[in-house]
Amino acid sequence: MIDLRQLRDDPDLVRASQRARRESESVVDELLVADEARRAAVQRFEALRAEQKALGKRMPGAIGDEKAALRARTKDLSGQVKAAEGAVTEAEAALRRGQLALSNVVEQGAPAGGEDDFVVIREVGDRPYIDNPRDHLELGEGLRAIDVERGAKVSGSRFYYLTGVGALLQLGLLQLAIAQSVEYGFSPVIPPVLVKPEPMEGTGFLGAHTSEVYRLEADDLFLVGTSEVPLAAYHSGEILDLGSPVRYAGWSSCFRREAGSYGKDVRGIIRVHQFDKVEMFSYCRPDEAHAEHLRLLAWEEEMLAKVEVPYRVIDVAAGDLGSSAARKYDCEAWVPSQGRYREVTSTSNCTTFQARRLNIRYRDDAGRPQFAATLNGTLATTRWLVPILENHQQPDGSVVVPKALQPYVGGRDLLEPVQRR
RNA sequence: GGAGACUUCGCCUAGUCUGGUCUAUGGCGCCGCACUGCUAAUGCGGUUGGGGUUUACCGCCCCUCCCGGGUUCGAAUCCCGGAGUCUCCGCCA
Numbered sequence: 372m373i374d375l376r377q378l379r380d381d382p383d384l385v386r387a388s389q390r391a392r393r394e395s396e397s398v399v400d401e402l403l404v405a406d407e408a409r410r411a412a413v414q415r416f417e418a419l420r421a422e423q424k425a426l427g428k429r430m431p432g433a434i435g436d437e438k439a440a441l442r443a444r445t446k447d448l449s450g451q452v453k454a455a456e457g458a459v460t461e462a463e464a465a466l467r468r469g470q471l472a473l474s475n476v477v478e479q480g481a482p483a484g485g486e487d488d489f490v491v492i493r494e495v496g497d498r499p500y501i502d503n504p505r506d507h508l509e510l511g512e513g514l515r516a517i518d519v520e521r522g523a524k525v526s527g528s529r530f531y532y533l534t535g536v537g538a539l540l541q542l543g544l545l546q547l548a549i550a551q552s553v554e555y556g557f558s559p560v561i562p563p564v565l566v567k568p569e570p571m572e573g574t575g576f577l578g579a580h581t582s583e584v585y586r587l588e589a590d591d592l593f594l595v596g597t598s599e600v601p602l603a604a605y606h607s608g609e610i611l612d613l614g615s616p617v618r619y620a621g622w623s624s625c626f627r628r629e630a631g632s633y634g635k636d637v638r639g640i641i642r643v644h645q646f647d648k649v650e651m652f653s654y655c656r657p658d659e660a661h662a663e664h665l666r667l668l669a670w671e672e673e674m675l676a677k678v679e680v681p682y683r684v685i686d687v688a689a690g691d692l693g694s695s696a697a698r699k700y701d702c703e704a705w706v707p708s709q710g711r712y713r714e715v716t717s718t719s720n721c722t723t724f725q726a727r728r729l730n731i732r733y734r735d736d737a738g739r740p741q742f743a744a745t746l747n748g749t750l751a752t753t754r755w756l757v758p759i760l761e762n763h764q765q766p767d768g769s770v771v772v773p774k775a776l777q778p779y780v781g782g783r784d785l786l787e788p789v790q791r792r
Numbered sequence: 793g794g795a796g797a798c799u800u801c802g803c804c805u806a807g808u809c810u811g812g813u814c815u816a817u818g819g820c821g822c823c824g825c826a827c828u829g830c831u832a833a834u835g836c837g838g839u840u841g842g843g844g845u846u847u848a849c850c851g852c853c854c855c856u857c858c859c860g861g862g863u864u865c866g867a868a869u870c871c872c873g874g875a876g877u878c879u880c881c882g883c884c885a
Contacts, residue, residue: 423865
């Protein structure tokens with residue numbers, strides 16, 4: 372949902388932005404028409420209502436003919452007011468439908484193009500030379516850390532058990548992420564992972580993503596694919612003090628149907644239906660959003676440095692942004708077994724897109740409520756275990772533990788395979 | 793799952809039975825002024841929020857008594873549905 376007044380002021384920017392996402396330009400024009408219709412309906416309703424109220428005020432003191440006349444006129448007005456109110460409701464619904472269909476406006480500077488048109492901003496860390504690298508699943512099975520066979524037995528494909536050092540590594544990784552976020556002033560949050568339709572719609576996950584989402588029909592609830600959803604909706608309908616950004620670090624399980632990913636990443640835990648994640652989430656003033664976005668990226672990189680994994684940072688192209696983001700940076704970790712980088716973090720500047728849908732505001736210098744900006748960024752996920760295991764593997768299948776994670780695996784600096792019986 | 797009570801302008805609260813003057817009472821808090829070496833205390837005044845109009849201010853209009861419908865010329869008030877909170881019963885990995 373975008374600011375229609377801004378649209379009027381700078382239609383070229385919007386059209387260019389929408390074109391990058393292959394959306395219809397006419398949607399914008401339809402929205403402007405719908406907004407005019409809404410204004411007109413509101414004006415008519417308010418005028419009728421004002422007359423009705425004025426007459427109604429005279430009613431108690433009126434007698435005889437005057438009272439009869441008043442009653443006749445107000446009775447007539449009553450029907451008109453009701454009709455006008457219905458027209459307002461309909462006009463507002465039409466406008467909202469249109470707005471919900473529209474993606475966010477892309478930030479100036481984002482690369483043009485689609486999925487393959489990202490720009491590599493930097494590569495960090497030395498990739499290890501590994502002869503015939505084992506992949507994370509082979510390593511994880513050897514360490515008795517990952518069990519996908521039993522995951523499939525119990526829950527189906529793309530489910531897994533983390534056991535022993537696998538469970539310890541994940542808990543440690545997430546704990547490390549929470550500790551870092553708290554150090555930088557984030558408020559840690561364990562949110563609900565089942566949410567109503569409004570938070571899903573407000574964060575933009577019921578558009579193109581709708582087939583990716585688990586829905587509980589009987590209760591009309593959704594399983595969230597990221598704690599971004601409950602963290603964004605946390606302050607829905609509120610007016611915040613945004614003298615400085617308000618920051619939360621959400622720890623939650625995440626659920627994704629992975630409906631359109633048949634055949635992709637079927638091995639191991641790269642693409643799964645359920646995983647855990649620590650997510651950073653910021654509310655700030657729109658004029659601060661870009662700077663906050665770069666801060667989130669810096670914190671992600673700090674986490675990657677702690678687990679001693681080589682990575683690169685990419686600037687995602689406009690056509691690959693998803694509906695809510697105006698700009699998105701991904702960190703991709705080096706995965707030796709695949710000989711390529713894979714996404715492990717993603718930070719999005721959603722500007723006022725989510726705040727408009729969820730009605731989240733702050734007071735500007737004049738004290739007037741304005742829509743806030745929201746941003747999110749990954750701090751650690753289950754998937755991180757993949758590059759952590761693979762980049763630190765030894766020829767015998769053992770895995771060196773990065774210093775920062777050692778306290779969480781009983782102080783060990785090396786995890787060794789369990790011998791098969 | 794069943795029964796009952798409750799939800800009012802930051803917080804607490806009056807009003808709901810008996811519909812209009814509720815443009816919502818009072819207290820706390822907050823803001824301003826006065827008094828006062830300072831603070832405190834006291835006195836007086838102000839203070840629901842949101843949207844629109846306005847360069848801004850003032851002013852005016854609409855919405856807002858949990859949410860959505862209904863009855864009515866008119867709803868905080870009456871009726872129906874829903875949400876949430878609390879109490880009791882039931883159930884419970």
